[in-house]
Amino acid sequence: MPEIKSFKIRNIEINPPLILSPMAGVTDVSFRRLLKRCGGVGLTVSEFISVEGLTRSNPKSKRQMRFYAEERPFAAQIFGGQPERMRMAAEMAEQVGADILDVNCGCPAPKVVKHGGGSGLLKDHGRLETILKEIKKAITIPLTIKIRAGFYDSTINAVETAKLAEACGVEHIALHGRTKEQGYRGVANWDLVKQIKEAVKVPVSGSGDVTTIEGAFARFRDTGCDGVLIGRGAMANPWIFRQVEDVSQGREPFQPTLADKRRILLEYFDMLREDMPETPAINRMKQLAGQFTRGLQGGALFRTSLYHSHSVDEILSRIEEYFSAIESGQPYYGETGAKVEEAPVLDSCEAAA
Ligand SMILES: Cc1cc2nc3c(=O)[nH]c(=O)nc-3n(C[C@H](O)[C@H](O)[C@H](O)COP(=O)(O)O)c2cc1C
Structure with a gap:
């Protein structure tokens, strides 16, 4: 390189x-x-x-x-x-x-x-x-x-x-x-x-x-x-x-663990809640979590369960359940039978303009 x-x-x-x-x-x-x-x-x-x-x-x-x-x-x-x-x-x-x-x-x-x-x-x-x-x-x-x-x-x-x-x-x-x-x-x-x-x-x-x-x-x-x-x-x-x-700098690239990923999501949610009212904080959290868990096992179901969460406590519980399940090697079922639904991804400045 x-x-x-x-x-x-x-x-x-x-x-x-x-x-x-x-x-x-x-x-x-x-x-x-x-x-x-x-x-x-x-x-x-x-x-x-x-x-x-x-x-x-x-x-x-x-x-x-x-x-x-x-x-x-x-x-x-x-x-x-x-x-x-x-x-x-x-x-x-x-x-x-x-x-x-x-x-x-x-x-x-x-x-x-x-x-x-x-x-x-x-x-x-x-x-x-x-x-x-x-x-x-x-x-x-x-x-x-x-x-x-x-x-x-x-x-x-x-x-x-x-x-x-x-x-x-x-x-x-x-x-x-x-x-x-x-x-x-x-x-x-x-x-x-x-x-x-x-x-x-x-x-x-x-x-x-x-x-x-x-x-x-x-x-x-x-x-x-x-x-x-x-x-x-x-x-x-x-x-x-x-x-x-x-x-x-000649080092191996940092590889985040599941614990790092969980920590960063929680840290982000804390900062958002410090900075803005609950509803926009929840929406921004859904947006990042959606991008962030692409490719992770059970990620689509996790995103669906977040999509259906409407309070801080619900979001925190869903994160806890998801990461505990995948960290312990258990399959993650999310809301069983739920159709996969996700927060829309912002894909340009137009939505925010
Ligand atoms: C959701 C979103 C919002 C954006 N908002 C801005 C912006 O406010 N100012 C700007 O200069 N570019 C903005 N862009 C363009 C990005 O800075 C970047 O140039 C573009 O997404 C291409 O780079 P990427 O493929 O690394 O995302 C935005 C892009 C996205 C996806």
Whole structure:
């Protein structure tokens, strides 16, 4: 396996060069803390935060800006289409102590694009330039962006977007190699990451479809990128960052035991309940548990039993029953005869927008 090296966004060291990809509705403060505890995460990024909400004191947007010291380095990601609001929100991120300000140029949700934000900025370079210059004048922390390949499949312009961003003073570019038109279909184009890396001097990271240790190393090797982002793969395996780091340092990759898996689920549920009311905490728990137990013996039945649980105590009992059964080698029957039903998996920023 090749060595992977840390890199710097100005004076901020991203070590290891592995980034927890922002995911609206998923990478809230609890999920990010959980992943930092699992190890190997070099940079955490908030969910995308609406500048319209933030600058009008919307409580949800304000909550999304919170982070813990243990998450550092931490980037706050904002989205919007109005330069003035973007600048104000960027200043707010700096004031609350974020290490980096990241601009979302990738969200495909119609609600976001309609106002010129998210991936809408990919087809309006004039607006993007104004926004980046406005923000740059107002903040002293590094400004970074996360882009897509292009807006339409026929208008791929990631390299041009990256060059424009660099010229405006952006200090790190992350590319998710799908177009807005593509949404989450097909596969991410990592060749574009390589092309951007060759076209700009600032550090470049790639995003899309990394779910294994080998996959992460292949992306570094094939593109020469500085960093790799992992999103959905971290929901299925929160230790993936640590495993990549282990291998890069010549160690065997950490293999979580059933006890580790049980512990991490319980820890996550505790943090969620500290952070939000019971019902949303239960829903988020169902979502992670759903991803997390794929491939485990009896996992589908366990997910069904969680799906039918509606209180904290019920969730805790189901976790206890499930892990006790599989740890002792007993078959897990869940709710006998129940049809397999699961919480829907959030698969893009659209649901959360
Ligand atoms: C549920 C979900 C929410 C997402 N929300 C955001 C977001 O808020 N900001 C952003 O830049 N990208 C967002 N993305 C895109 C991811 O950061 C990432 O680029 C994409 O999922 C591809 O990487 P992956 O295959 O490792 O998940 C989201 C993706 C998902 C699945």
